[in-house]
Each structure stands twice: as C-alpha cells, then as structure tokens.
Amino acid sequence: MTTIKSAEVIVTSPGRNFVTLQITTEDGTTGLGDATLNGRELAVAVYLADHVIPLLKGRDAMNIEDTWQYLYRGAYWRRGPVTMAAIAAVDMALWDIKAKVAELPLYQLLGGQSRTGALAYGHASGRDTEELFDSIREHQEMGYKAIRVQTGIPGFDNVYGVAASAGGDGERYDHEPARRGSGGRALPVEESWDTRAYLRHVPTVFEAVRSEFGAELPLLHDGHHRMTPREAAQLGRSLEPYDLFWLEDCTPGEDQAALRYVRDHTTTPLAIGEVFNSVHDYQTLITERLIDYVRSAVTHTGGITHLKKLADFASIYGVKTGFHGPTDVSPVGQAAHLHLDLALHNFGIQEYMQHSEATLQVFQTSLRFEDGLLHPGERIGLGVTLDRDAAREHAYDPAYLPVNRLTDGTVHDW
Known part of the structure; x- marks a missing residue:
C-alpha cells in the first residue's frame, strides 16, 4: 500500500497566479496537481486546504478512481469550477505518483x-x-x-x-x-x-x-x-x-x-x-x-x-x-x-x-x-518538478478577468 502522508497547497505568482497541490506518500514519493482557477485562485486553495486535504491522509495513493469518486460523490454538492479544479489537482497528483512508482512517463499508463x-x-x-x-x-x-x-x-x-x-x-x-x-x-x-x-x-x-x-x-x-x-x-x-x-x-x-x-x-x-x-x-x-x-x-x-x-x-x-x-x-x-x-x-x-x-x-x-x-x-510521472525556493519569490497578486460591455453599457459575455 502506497499511503498518503501529507498534502500541501502552494500559491505562487511568477507573472500570473498558480495554485498547485503537492501530495507526499509515506515513502517520500511526491505528486503535483494544478488547481488554478483564473481570477478565483484562492477559492480553490481554501477548498483544498479546508475540505479536501483532511480527507487524503492515510488513503492509498494507488486507488485513483476510488479517490475521485469519493471526492466527487462524497461531497454531495457536485461539479462547479471550484470543486472540479480541486478534484483535478488531487487526481493529477495521484497519477503523477502512480507513474513515478511504476518508473514510467504517465502516457505509458x-x-x-x-x-x-x-x-x-x-x-x-x-x-x-x-x-x-x-x-x-x-x-x-x-x-x-x-x-x-x-x-x-x-x-x-x-x-x-x-x-x-x-x-x-x-x-x-x-x-x-x-x-x-x-x-x-x-x-x-x-x-x-x-x-x-x-x-x-x-x-x-x-x-x-x-x-x-x-x-x-x-x-x-x-x-x-x-x-x-x-x-x-x-x-x-x-x-x-x-x-x-x-x-x-x-x-x-x-x-x-x-x-x-x-x-x-x-x-x-x-x-x-x-x-x-x-x-x-x-x-x-x-x-x-x-x-x-x-x-x-x-x-x-x-x-x-x-x-x-x-x-x-x-x-x-x-x-x-x-x-x-x-x-x-x-x-x-x-x-x-x-x-x-x-x-x-x-x-x-x-x-x-x-x-x-x-x-x-x-x-x-x-x-x-x-x-x-x-x-x-x-x-517519469508528469515530468514536472516544482522549485519551492523559486515559488516563494513570487507572492500572490490579486487579479481578475476582464468585464465586457456593449456600446450602450450593457454587460455582455467576455
């Protein structure tokens, strides 16, 4: 059993904001997942930290499908960009771990x-x-x-x-x-x-x-x-x-x-x-x-x-x-x-x-x-490593997507 030991949310802004989840197993294998939701980044970071990470410790990192269903169906309130970005981050990190354990690039799995x-x-x-x-x-x-x-x-x-x-x-x-x-x-x-x-x-x-x-x-x-x-x-x-x-x-x-x-x-x-x-x-x-x-x-x-x-x-x-x-x-x-x-x-x-x-x-x-x-x-894995020192050099910078209006001032789709 490849047991999840811990998980951490990393927010960094090297020119724009990114939210990353890092999951670590008991044997020290790490996996990365992207949880970035442009203009609403901190909503996903908090969702992960307060609601998802407490559920991960002690789970078998190899059981990706079961974990996905647990986070999706188990929360009752399904879908939506915040929830699905959080689940995505966990899912990517677990696939990264599984491929590293198999010592293969992910596409082989x-x-x-x-x-x-x-x-x-x-x-x-x-x-x-x-x-x-x-x-x-x-x-x-x-x-x-x-x-x-x-x-x-x-x-x-x-x-x-x-x-x-x-x-x-x-x-x-x-x-x-x-x-x-x-x-x-x-x-x-x-x-x-x-x-x-x-x-x-x-x-x-x-x-x-x-x-x-x-x-x-x-x-x-x-x-x-x-x-x-x-x-x-x-x-x-x-x-x-x-x-x-x-x-x-x-x-x-x-x-x-x-x-x-x-x-x-x-x-x-x-x-x-x-x-x-x-x-x-x-x-x-x-x-x-x-x-x-x-x-x-x-x-x-x-x-x-x-x-x-x-x-x-x-x-x-x-x-x-x-x-x-x-x-x-x-x-x-x-x-x-x-x-x-x-x-x-x-x-x-x-x-x-x-x-x-x-x-x-x-x-x-x-x-x-x-x-x-x-x-x-x-x-092996996703093929991405996170430089924690470099990430710490770039603090979160609040930003929004634009708003679009018609020439008469009516809000329109951007």
Missing part, C-alpha cells in the same frame, strides 16, 4: 503513444492587418504549424485575444488590471463590444490572411461566447470559404440545444467547452454530433481521470479533442494534457501558449516542441 507528438496551435493577433501578418509570421518562425487568428475591430481599443503588440500571447488583459478600487485593490478591466461590427470585419480579415499565407495553413478563430445562435451561424457561414480548422465558442455553451441551429446553418467545424466542468455538460453536444472538438482543460474538468472519460465518450461519436491550453493552466496541467494527447486515439489539436521564463523557473518541465508538435518528454 494511459495506453502508450498513439502518435509521435501532438499538433499544437499558437495565438497570432493584431490590431490591424499588418500587425496580424507580422504575428502570424513570428509564430511560424517559432515552429507553429497551426495558428489561431484574432483581430482588432476598427473603432475599438481593446478586443479579446488581441495582444498589445505583434507576437504577444493574445490574452494580456487577464492579468493586467487597469484600475483600482477602494484600498488600492485591482478591479477588472472593462472592454467595449459591438457584435455587428465584428461580424462585418472578421470575414475580411480571413480573406486577407488566406490570400497572404495560402490554403494549407490551418487557421482557428475564437468567438469567446459573444454571439447569439443566429449570429454564430452567420459568422460560420461567412467563414466557410476560408476553410477554418475550427470556430471556437461561437455562442454560450450553457444552452446545448442552441448549437443545433448553428450546426444546421454552417459547415464550419465547431469547438466548445473551455468553461465546462463535466462530461455531463457535453452530453447533447456529443450524442447529437453538434460539435467537432471538446475544449475542456484538465485543470477545470476533474483531472486526468475525468477528462479521459470525456474523450472516450466523444470518440464514440467521432468528436475529437482540443484541450484548453492558456497560460493560466500551469505547466503541471499542461503536462497532463500532453500525456493524454499522446495516448488518446481521438486527439485533434492542442492549444499551446508558452509560459514565461519566470514560470518555467518555478515549474521545470520536460516538455519539448519540435516541428509544430508537442511531446511531454520521457521523465
């Missing part, structure tokens, strides 16, 4: 390699066409073979996914609050939005990109939940001539039936689910084949155990994976994705936003990126 590497896509963006083209070329020089394209909209200063400069990570606003409330605490950035202007402008951008970069480059685009089903169908149809790899989050995913309308009116491939927390959120979307890719992140969907079940369910219906990979998923969560990507037969593509140098000093990873493909490496 998940069935071994189904491919030599996972196709990755990067984030190119620009406030105008020239800046966007520069960003696409920079990402190609970095080795990306598939690229997400986000564009500025004339008349709007801040638009989701558009970095401050060409080649930026495309999500600068999620950790750069522009104003302060009482006591100097950070408040969310507020952005403005006009869907009609967006719908007019985006097809012209993709026409220009295809003209400049040709038909072979896989292109992706994120609508970030901002359209009604009718608007999403309009955009999907208008983008059909440009052969997108996918249109992501075209409409809020809570109303699964809404995707029927979009699917009926466009052949553009659809991806959705980065804000989902459970396989149950996808049931209608998958069984009715209303989407082509599931977008969940291992950190927000209950860990490796639950994400593999989601992927296996999706595979029955010909739906592939496209796991959410922003930089607020730590290198621990990123490594978990890559082990799944390598093993799952129905892998589609992996989002890959590269972490900062400071982050990679705290989380030292065996990941490699070559010729457009990601691989988790051959270290």
Whole structure:
C-alpha cells in the first residue's frame, strides 16, 4: 500500500497566479496537481486546504478512481469550477505518483503513444492587418504549424485575444488590471463590444490572411461566447470559404440545444467547452454530433481521470479533442494534457501558449516542441518538478478577468 502522508497547497505568482497541490506518500514519493482557477485562485486553495486535504491522509495513493469518486460523490454538492479544479489537482497528483512508482512517463499508463507528438496551435493577433501578418509570421518562425487568428475591430481599443503588440500571447488583459478600487485593490478591466461590427470585419480579415499565407495553413478563430445562435451561424457561414480548422465558442455553451441551429446553418467545424466542468455538460453536444472538438482543460474538468472519460465518450461519436491550453493552466496541467494527447486515439489539436521564463523557473518541465508538435518528454510521472525556493519569490497578486460591455453599457459575455 502506497499511503498518503501529507498534502500541501502552494500559491505562487511568477507573472500570473498558480495554485498547485503537492501530495507526499509515506515513502517520500511526491505528486503535483494544478488547481488554478483564473481570477478565483484562492477559492480553490481554501477548498483544498479546508475540505479536501483532511480527507487524503492515510488513503492509498494507488486507488485513483476510488479517490475521485469519493471526492466527487462524497461531497454531495457536485461539479462547479471550484470543486472540479480541486478534484483535478488531487487526481493529477495521484497519477503523477502512480507513474513515478511504476518508473514510467504517465502516457505509458494511459495506453502508450498513439502518435509521435501532438499538433499544437499558437495565438497570432493584431490590431490591424499588418500587425496580424507580422504575428502570424513570428509564430511560424517559432515552429507553429497551426495558428489561431484574432483581430482588432476598427473603432475599438481593446478586443479579446488581441495582444498589445505583434507576437504577444493574445490574452494580456487577464492579468493586467487597469484600475483600482477602494484600498488600492485591482478591479477588472472593462472592454467595449459591438457584435455587428465584428461580424462585418472578421470575414475580411480571413480573406486577407488566406490570400497572404495560402490554403494549407490551418487557421482557428475564437468567438469567446459573444454571439447569439443566429449570429454564430452567420459568422460560420461567412467563414466557410476560408476553410477554418475550427470556430471556437461561437455562442454560450450553457444552452446545448442552441448549437443545433448553428450546426444546421454552417459547415464550419465547431469547438466548445473551455468553461465546462463535466462530461455531463457535453452530453447533447456529443450524442447529437453538434460539435467537432471538446475544449475542456484538465485543470477545470476533474483531472486526468475525468477528462479521459470525456474523450472516450466523444470518440464514440467521432468528436475529437482540443484541450484548453492558456497560460493560466500551469505547466503541471499542461503536462497532463500532453500525456493524454499522446495516448488518446481521438486527439485533434492542442492549444499551446508558452509560459514565461519566470514560470518555467518555478515549474521545470520536460516538455519539448519540435516541428509544430508537442511531446511531454520521457521523465517519469508528469515530468514536472516544482522549485519551492523559486515559488516563494513570487507572492500572490490579486487579479481578475476582464468585464465586457456593449456600446450602450450593457454587460455582455467576455
């Protein structure tokens, strides 16, 4: 029996906030799990410290499925991002331990390699066409073979996914609050939005990109939940001539039936689910084949155990994976994705936003990126070690995701 001796929550902010769970067994084997919930990090840290860790001591670290069910069903109050991020952290850490005990990289315990590497896509963006083209070329020089394209909209200063400069990570606003409330605490950035202007402008951008970069480059685009089903169908149809790899989050995913309308009116491939927390959120979307890719992140969907079940369910219906990979998923969560990507037969593509140098000093990873493909490496376990001294140098820094408003001031989806 490999007994759990202790568990600890580590919060660090090497440029952005991360919540990590470290579980230690009686024989000294350690496992890491990512529990980061961007903008609500401390809620998960407290949930783990006060409610989950007291339940772990003395349990057999090898019984991963039983522990998952114990934490999910045993709490009665199920699902939700805080609960599922906490369970995910435990689950990842236990898989890390099991693979270390077996002295194998984790993907070997998940069935071994189904491919030599996972196709990755990067984030190119620009406030105008020239800046966007520069960003696409920079990402190609970095080795990306598939690229997400986000564009500025004339008349709007801040638009989701558009970095401050060409080649930026495309999500600068999620950790750069522009104003302060009482006591100097950070408040969310507020952005403005006009869907009609967006719908007019985006097809012209993709026409220009295809003209400049040709038909072979896989292109992706994120609508970030901002359209009604009718608007999403309009955009999907208008983008059909440009052969997108996918249109992501075209409409809020809570109303699964809404995707029927979009699917009926466009052949553009659809991806959705980065804000989902459970396989149950996808049931209608998958069984009715209303989407082509599931977008969940291992950190927000209950860990490796639950994400593999989601992927296996999706595979029955010909739906592939496209796991959410922003930089607020730590290198621990990123490594978990890559082990799944390598093993799952129905892998589609992996989002890959590269972490900062400071982050990679705290989380030292065996990941490699070559010729457009990601691989988790051959270290045993997840392949990530945590430098505790480096982590202590970066104190928690309160921050929020932005808030979005229409031009008349109405709060809209960000």
